[in-house]
Amino acid sequence: MIYLSRVRLSRDPQVAALDALLDPAQGGARADAHHRLIWSLFAGDPTAERDFLWRAEGEGAFIVQSVCPPQTSPLFEPPEIREHAPDLRPGDRLSYLLRANATRDLRGEKRNRVDIVMHRLHGLPKADRNARRLDLAAEAASEWMAGQGARAGFEALRTQVQHYQTLTLPGHRGKRRGEPRFGILDLTGEIAVTDPKAFLAKLAQGFGRAKGFGCGLMLIRRA
CATH class of the missing domain: 3.30.70.1200 (Crispr-associated protein; domain 1)
Structure with a gap:
């Protein structure tokens, strides 16, 4: 419960x-x-x-x-x-709100976890980043939600980015370069439940990282 x-x-x-x-x-x-x-x-x-x-x-x-x-x-x-205690069945469609710190692991000589939006923005010239910010955030968020659904018993039918921001962790002092920052995506959309047990277990755990800073809670209702 x-x-x-x-x-x-x-x-x-x-x-x-x-x-x-x-x-x-x-x-x-x-x-x-x-x-x-x-x-x-x-x-x-x-x-x-x-x-x-x-x-x-x-x-x-x-x-x-x-x-x-x-x-x-x-x-x-x-x-x-x-x-x-949502009573869910396979095929149920749900609308959702989710504030998430969405990351992915880059595997190389050393495992490296990156924010999915920051990672895409870093590949662009600085002059182009503001103009492309929300488009790249939408692409990254859709891929991330598809991956979450594959592991957590749902199919992501629609993913929309309402807002994206970065926060500096409290206590940092010094130059901006190297400061501990994390990104926050405000997402809305629609999902279809494929495995109710797996989905409810993940719903209780939360999605993404930075849960201590107000991320990870998915609010759902019948679509």
């Missing part, structure tokens, strides 16, 4: 006074702050590993998928919680 919850930062003035800390403007710092915030809903065992996925919806709202229901927290309004 997994749970899907909607949570929102408390409107209490004491919490609102911390807005610059809880919801900073800089993207990488914001993702890090939000991750720590969501952890407060599952506090208890300091040795526990993360078993939840989350997605920022803006204006202090988040959607959280978790193995255990979130606790109450003075930083949040009472969470809206429901059980999330």
